[in-house]
Amino acid sequence: MMRSRVVSSLFVDRIRAKPKLKLVEIIHEFKNYYGIDISYYHTWFGKELAKLDVHGDESKSFNELVWYVNVVKGTNPGSLCVLECEAGINHFRRFFVSFGAFYPLAFGVVDSETEENWTWSLQHSAAILLPMGRVVTFFSDCNQEFDIEVPKSGYGKLLQDYVINLFSICAYAVTEEEFKVATDKLVIVESSKVKAFISDLSRDRYANTFFKGMRYGQMANNLAE
Known part of the structure; x- marks a missing residue:
């Protein structure tokens, strides 16, 4: 555990800058910088601890997202705020929000860039823009x-x-x-x-x-x- 804590403390900035840093890279860097060999297990556990420090607990973050949706709907009338999860397992799929009380602004977060998710995002955007009678063109660089x-x-x-x-x-x-x-x-x-x-x-x-x-x-x- 001590070695994992050391890995976490020394590499937390590297993990923040490069979240997909491979375990073998950490092992090699630890050897090159400090001249110490560390096991694969301690490297993995240390990286997980570093990710926890950087991003926080994922389950708690998800619960806060559910709370955020309810707060937006309750305090910002006219907002469109949608959170979708996989049925039965509460696995995040996608999130869309457009604030009703501000300048028209919308953004979405999805699990992957697919045609289905693009369609989903544009449908929600249309639900906001069409009642305004506005014509909007979306550009893609292709x-x-x-x-x-x-x-x-x-x-x-x-x-x-x-x-x-x-x-x-x-x-x-x-x-x-x-x-x-x-x-x-x-x-x-x-x-x-x-x-x-x-x-x-x-x-x-x-x-x-x-x-x-x-x-x-x-x-x-x-x-x-």
């Missing part, structure tokens, strides 16, 4: 999708960066002329996947120039406008 369409293997890192840079110029072009120049450069890249990706994608879905929505109101720096 970075992962485009990365799949232009894999690094077979193209080379230089070509991949070149293609992605050209696509970014297309997306953020403010005039049709600027868009056409960038597109012409992009389609001559010797890649059938790049050409197919561009031809199958509606311009108003990714190009700033052809966006049909309203360009005023609130803007955030996370690609939401």
Whole structure:
């Protein structure tokens, strides 16, 4: 136990900065820094103690979340606050909150980024925004999708960066002329996947120039406008 407490006290800052720090990394660092060998068990238990110091007790945190939902609903009329858990085991699934008494703000926490969770989040967002009569457009950078369409293997890192840079110029072009120049450069890249990706994608879905929505109101720096 003493050794685990020592590991916890010495590595709590490392665990805070890097929660997924592997046990073997802790063992090696402990050996390199202090010249001491520690067992796998003491390393594991020490990491758990450090995580407890950093994040607190998970069960208590969950109970506080249940309490928080009730407080929001009771003290902030008009708020939408939803906590969902797996039936029978009270395992956290997702949480959504939008405060009724403040500037329109909503955020959600989910167990994983899936189509189901995205749909769930957007449905709750729509429940707040639609009664206001507001038109809102959600932007996504599609970075992962485009990365799949232009894999690094077979193209080379230089070509991949070149293609992605050209696509970014297309997306953020403010005039049709600027868009056409960038597109012409992009389609001559010797890649059938790049050409197919561009031809199958509606311009108003990714190009700033052809966006049909309203360009005023609130803007955030996370690609939401």
